[in-house]
Amino acid sequence: MSGVPARRSMLSGDRVNRIHWIPGTDQLRAVCHCSAERDFEDPVQLWEWLLSHPDGHDTPPPTVRDVAPSSDRRQEVTIP
Amino acid sequence: MIGIPRDQWYVAAYSSEIGQELFSRTICSEPILFWRTRSGQVTAVSDRCVHRRFPLSQSPSRLVDDQVVCGYHGFTYGPDGKCTAVPGQTRIPRTARLQPYPLVEQDSLVWVFIGDPAKADAASIPRAPYLDSPGYTTVAGMEPLKARFSLLVDNLLDLSHETYLHGGYIGTPEVAATPITTEVDEDAGVVHVSRHMDDAECPPFYAKSTGLQGRISRWQDIEYTPPCLYKLHSRIAPVGSVPNPDGSDPDAFHVEVVYAITPETEHSTHDFWAVARDFALDDQEVSDFLAENNRTVVLQDVTALEILERVVATEPEGYQELSINIDTGGLAARRMLKRIGAQQQSVPARS
Ligand code: FES
Numbered sequence: 001m002s003g004v005p006a007r008r009s010m011l012s013g014d015r016v017n018r019i020h021w022i023p024g025t026d027q028l029r030a031v032c033h034c035s036a037e038r039d040f041e042d043p044v045q046l047w048e049w050l051l052s053h054p055d056g057h058d059t060p061p062p063t064v065r066d067v068a069p070s071s072d073r074r075q076e077v078t079i080p
Numbered sequence: 081m082i083g084i085p086r087d088q089w090y091v092a093a094y095s096s097e098i099g100q101e102l103f104s105r106t107i108c109s110e111p112i113l114f115w116r117t118r119s120g121q122v123t124a125v126s127d128r129c130v131h132r133r134f135p136l137s138q139s140p141s142r143l144v145d146d147q148v149v150c151g152y153h154g155f156t157y158g159p160d161g162k163c164t165a166v167p168g169q170t171r172i173p174r175t176a177r178l179q180p181y182p183l184v185e186q187d188s189l190v191w192v193f194i195g196d197p198a199k200a201d202a203a204s205i206p207r208a209p210y211l212d213s214p215g216y217t218t219v220a221g222m223e224p225l226k227a228r229f230s231l232l233v234d235n236l237l238d239l240s241h242e243t244y245l246h247g248g249y250i251g252t253p254e255v256a257a258t259p260i261t262t263e264v265d266e267d268a269g270v271v272h273v274s275r276h277m278d279d280a281e282c283p284p285f286y287a288k289s290t291g292l293q294g295r296i297s298r299w300q301d302i303e304y305t306p307p308c309l310y311k312l313h314s315r316i317a318p319v320g321s322v323p324n325p326d327g328s329d330p331d332a333f334h335v336e337v338v339y340a341i342t343p344e345t346e347h348s349t350h351d352f353w354a355v356a357r358d359f360a361l362d363d364q365e366v367s368d369f370l371a372e373n374n375r376t377v378v379l380q381d382v383t384a385l386e387i388l389e390r391v392v393a394t395e396p397e398g399y400q401e402l403s404i405n406i407d408t409g410g411l412a413a414r415r416m417l418k419r420i421g422a423q424q425q426s427v428p429a430r431s
């Protein structure tokens with residue numbers, strides 16, 4: 001079988017934010033409802049970016065990773 | 081800490097729990113008295129007598145012809161909470177009324193609205209139609225949880241814990257290892273977390289109930305409508321089987337796992353769970369097996385979350401955590417809970 005499409009979507013509202021865990025990687029891809037996209041390694045930074053819409057959402061998807069590749073050192077976060 | 085959102089609908093009970101006798105349950109720190117009138121309506125009013133606050137659910141308080149008579153000095157109230165008689169005098173004080181709660185009974189659940197009754201919109205209550213649909217057979221229960229409701233939200237939004245906490249029941253290695261897709265609909269107030277395992281070990285929970293042998297396709301689609309209703313659409317099928325383009329799905333087994341996450345107090349929760357299936361509808365053995373196993377799984381969570389509650393309750397606000405990819409859905413749910421918490425007028429929590 002063809003396998004499940006990595007970019008499937010379930011909800012269909014006008015203001016849906018999507019986050020895909022990119023198969024075979026540790027990366028998360030955030031897709032804002034404005035269709036801006038960006039890849040992250042840290043879900044907390046990812047949510048900060050999504051919620052800052054429209055700030056920083058008009059730039060094309062970056063080609064470099066947003067977080068330095070030394071990814072074993074994950075960031076500690078505080079429950080807001 | 082995420083406070084209890086007010087101006088929200090919460091599941092207070094299963095329909096089957098409320099008959100023509102007094103029933104009490106604390107919802108969001110408010111003690112509420114329920115009973116079913118002779119015409120079949122469920123009523124919900126404050127479980128504290130306006131006179132000296134004796135609990136109306138406590139003997140010798142009693143129900144007489146759809147009126148509750150306080151067991152202490154005899155104040156008597158109708159199903160709408162209005163006082164109809166007081167002892168020794170004919171004048172009934174105008175303010176003698178038990179606070180009534182907006183109430184909706186649907187899908188075999190009793191929902192009450194906690195907050196400003198003027199904001200209660202019954203149409204906004206999320207649905208779980210399979211719980212009383214003839215096409216499904218449902219087993220259900222409720223476990224008291226001595227932990228804040230947000231810990232149960234975290235738990236249910238991240239099913240990767242099945243692999244560790246529920247190994248041998250519903251957990252297999254693939255659950256923790258399979259990437260998820262998370263979607264948040266801000267307008268509709270829905271968090272959706274989807275994990276599709278296309279070639280996975282079949283855990284005993286599904287092997288014994290469906291009879292499927294060997295490896296399976298296992299889809300988990302979570303639909304959480306904060307704060308209360310959580311639905312896990314679970315699809316179990318032979319490897320390679322997918323639903324037809326018209327939506328029919330004859331080769332698959334569907335299990336709708338429903339939780340209602342209802343705060344009892346700031347530090348305790350009513351953990352309602354139900355498992356509805358669209359196969360083996362009349363097979364009592366399957367019902368008994370699913371009920372027993374799901375309850376075991378729920379109690380594994382209860383044990384872990386009660387330990388966690390004792391830990392976080394003693395730590396200062398703003399304790400350190402570390403979030404990784406599996407937490408994406410849980411973070412989305414927390415954020416939405418905080419958003420609906422911020423919308424409401426903040427009312428000091430009673431305890
Ligand atoms: S406390 Fe109920 S009648 Fe006095």
Ligand SMILES: [Fe+2]
Pocket residue numbers: 235241242245246377381
């Ligand atoms: Fe669990």
